[in-house]
Amino acid sequence: MSYNSSTNNDSSVSVVGDTSWINWFVGLRGKEFLCRVPNDYIRDKFNLTGLETSVVNFNRTFNLITEPEFNTDIWKHLCESVAEDAAKLYGLVHARYIVTMRGMNDMCLKYHRGDFGVCPRIFCSRNGKGQHVLPIGRFDYYSQSHVKIYCPCCKDIYHPRSRCGMLDGAMFGTSFPHMFFMQFPEFRPEEPKESYTPRLYGFKLHMSALNSLHTLPEASEKSTSNKSTPKSSVRRPTGRRLTYK
Ligand SMILES: [Zn+2]
Numbered sequence: 629m630s631y632n633s634s635t636n637n638d639s640s641v642s643v644v645g646d647t648s649w650i651n652w653f654v655g656l657r658g659k660e661f662l663c664r665v666p667n668d669y670i671r672d673k674f675n676l677t678g679l680e681t682s683v684v685n686f687n688r689t690f691n692l693i694t695e696p697e698f699n700t701d702i703w704k705h706l707c708e709s710v711a712e713d714a715a716k717l718y719g720l721v722h723a724r725y726i727v728t729m730r731g732m733n734d735m736c737l738k739y740h741r742g743d744f745g746v747c748p749r750i751f752c753s754r755n756g757k758g759q760h761v762l763p764i765g766r767f768d769y770y771s772q773s774h775v776k777i778y779c780p781c782c783k784d785i786y787h788p789r790s791r792c793g794m795l796d797g798a799m800f801g802t803s804f805p806h807m808f809f810m811q812f813p814e815f816r817p818e819e820p821k822e823s824y825t826p827r828l829y830g831f832k833l834h835m836s837a838l839n840s841l842h843t844l845p846e847a848s849e850k851s852t853s854n855k856s857t858p859k860s861s862v863r864r865p866t867g868r869r870l871t872y873k
Contacts, residue, residue: 649698653718660743661763661775661792662799663734665718665725670694679720682770683713693718716770719799723768726800727807735762735804736812747779748786751822759817762805763788765797773797778805781817 650670654662669675671694683689692714703711725731738744739760746758753759761777764785775795776785787793809816826833 647696647698649693649695649703649714650718652698652700653693653715658791658794660790661738661788661795662719662722663726663731663738665722666730667694667696669725669728669730670721675721675724679717682720683717684709685713686717689713689717716796719796720770722799723765723801723804726804729811732808732811735808736815739808739815744792745777745788745790747777747781748789749779749782749784749820751820751824752779752781752817754817761786762808763792763795763800764805765800765802768798768801770796770798775800780805780809780815781820 648667650664650667653659654664670690676690680686689710692710726735739762742760744761744763746753747761749759759779759781761779763775764778766773766776766785773796774793775788775797777788778785826838
C-alpha cells in the first residue's frame with residue numbers, strides 16, 4: 629500500500645493550519661471513511677490499553693502519529709512497514725474512538741453527508757435517494773478483512789464501491805453501526821416495504837420454478853419420491869425437459 633498518494637482536497641476533515649500526521653493521513657485519497665481522532669484522545673494512555681503489542685515498535689509508531697509538525701519529505705524516506713504500522717495503530721485507536729460519544733457525533737456528520745455511500749439495494753431507496761450506510765468490519769482483528777458497508781434499512785452488509793474499500797475492517801470494528809443506532813435511534817430508517825418479485829413475461833414465478841433451477845435432480849427425486857419406493861423405479865415427470873446431466 630502506498631502512503632505517498634496525493635491528498636484529498638475535498639475532505640472536510642482538514643483543519644486549517646494543522647500539519648499533524650493525523651490530519652495528513654485522513655486527508656489522503658481512499659481514507660474518506662475515517663474521521664479525525666483528536667490528539668488528546670490518542671495521548672490518553674487509557675485509550676491505548678492493550679494496543680502496545682499491536683505494532684512492532686509501539687513507542688516509535690506512537691510518536692509518529694502524534695507528531696504535531698509532520699514532514700512529508702521525511703515520511704517518504706521511511707520504509708513501508710513503518711507506514712503500515714502507523715496506519716494500523718491509528719486504525720485501531722479509530723475503532724475505539726468512533727464508539728465514544730464524541731466519535732459518534734463525528735461519524736454522524738459524515739453519515740448524514742453520505743460520505744460512506746448508499747445501499748446498492750434498489751428497495752432501500754427513499755424518494756429516489758439511496759439509503760445512507762455506515763462502515764463496518766467483519767472482524768475486530770487487523771488484516772482479516774477489508775471494510776464493508778452496513779445498511780440500516782435492509783440490515784445487510786455489502787462491499788463498498790468507493791476507493792475506501794481497501795481500508796482494514798478493524799479500523800471500524802464489528803459493533804460500530806449497532807452502537808450508532810442505539811445512540812441515535814431517531815436515525816434508524818423504516819424497514820423496506822417492498823421486495824423484488826421475479827417475473828417471466830409479466831407473470832410471477834411460482835416458488836417451485838425458482839427452486840428447480842438450483843436443485844439437483846437427485847435431490848429433487850429424493851424429496852418427491854416415497855421413501856419406500858426403490859430409486860430405480862422413480863419415474864421422471866414427462867413433458868418437462870431436464871437439462872441437468
Ligand atoms: Zn439496504
